[in-house]
Amino acid sequence: MIDEAPMPLSRERPPPSSAGRVAIALVEDDPHFCLFLESMLEASPRHRVIATANSAAEALAWDAAVQPHVLLVDVGLPDRSGAELVADLVARHPAALVLMLTAETDAAIVLQAIQGGASGYILKGGREEEILGAIDDALAGGAPMSPSIARKVLGLMRGPGNVKPAVKSGGAALAILTERESNLLERVAAGAGDKEIAEALGLSRSTVKNALLVIYQKWRVRSRTEAAVKFTRLTEG
Known part of the structure; x- marks a missing residue:
């Protein structure tokens, strides 16, 4: 007790x-x-x-x-x-x-x-x-x-009026991503895990993890969730 x-x-x-x-x-x-x-x-x-x-x-x-x-x-x-x-x-x-x-x-x-x-x-x-x-x-x-x-x-990110004006003009942030990085982030934002993403894109899980680390550095984010939220904002804003 x-x-x-x-x-x-x-x-x-x-x-x-x-x-x-x-x-x-x-x-x-x-x-x-x-x-x-x-x-x-x-x-x-x-x-x-x-x-x-x-x-x-x-x-x-x-x-x-x-x-x-x-x-x-x-x-x-x-x-x-x-x-x-x-x-x-x-x-x-x-x-x-x-x-x-x-x-x-x-x-x-x-x-x-x-x-x-x-x-x-x-x-x-x-x-x-x-x-x-x-x-x-x-x-x-x-x-x-x-x-x-x-x-x-x-759902909050996709709701009306929840995207800040500064984020709506996010073309530059998306432009610095490679096509593979964009495809990877699209799946991350949809809730896919590393194994699922690797199989969908024909990559190894270690390659997926390394690609995510590169994305974090490019976008100055610290986590998978933060990257997914930012991607959702930029692509749906």
Whole structure:
């Protein structure tokens, strides 16, 4: 049974002693869910928690020595929206991936987090293997997001009046893509995985992954989801 007494959430830890373990920082104000995440991650041979915070302010006050590979950020923080916090965290930890933790599927909030640099969404209430799988998927270049959330985000992007004027004139951004990159992105935006794309285009999965990395650099985006959202905006604007 979990002790009902509140526990201090904001703390930093020494780096993991085991080489190769993924360093993870948590920004979560629910002490019980934070404890669940910590226990799960510490029990995994692939992951380790190096810092926790229960508010945006505490996360932004971490010592410079805190250098996570992955940040798990709750959307509903007490002092600031987690979706708003993403851009600041990305600026402070440019090498880290940010994954949002949420019990909601509000497409506008999801889109705000993606535009800020989030690489995916993890729904609270998921099984341990689903949460760990989402982290590993992001580290492998994927963009973990439940199908229901992905559909809502694309629906928001395709809805009338939701494309900003500055994005409508996106010919230059599309012009810098090769034909193969455009074909690849079209399938990414439709929700296809690397294996599916590779088979459709007659490529290896490694070629697809490398092509995506090139696209990220060209468009200055950080994730598969961000690239898909941008492609949808440009082609349907």
